[in-house]
Amino acid sequence: MIRIVARSVVQTYQKEEYLRLARELIVQSRKEPGCISYELYEDIHNPNVLTFMEEWEDQTAVDRHNNSTHFQTLLPKMQLLCVGSTEITLYRTAHYE
């Protein structure tokens, strides 16, 4: 399982448009094979910080998602509404047992 945390800072006056595009991305991504969850969160202390938290079955599913038409079409549009670039981190479960 791979977990992705993708944090963006949206421009205040563009937030509504960003959420509209995010909604489309979420709806399409959840239909993909290997998508376990795909959620969007807002920083409680800074509502312009919007972070996707995703769970994917494996790297193949992540690669397929990154190459999907909806991702390739929507992401550039969403990035134009943000300040700076999106910080993306890929995680695996830590083994602490």
Place this chain on the structure above:
Amino acid sequence: MIRIVARSVVQTYQKEEYLRLARELIVQSRKEPGCISYELYEDIHNPNVLTFMEEWEDQTAVDRHNNSTHFQTLLPKMQLLCVGSTEITLYRTAHYE
């Protein structure tokens, strides 16, 4: 619901000890009222980056957790094993519908 993402960078030679303390924190925290999930992840591209991802029912549960004996005892010990401070972000679900 509140989601917490807490990212730390552990010193390489202290990682084993950090994971031992993290395990104790996870076991105790999952028993707390209002804890929906409490997981530890490792950055796929930098195994010294260890990030807790937590879900809590509400702010009362988060406050109780922050004041718990296990959190107050274990966290300072874990921070001594890290480089810099832990980045903690509290999130709520974004409303995009």
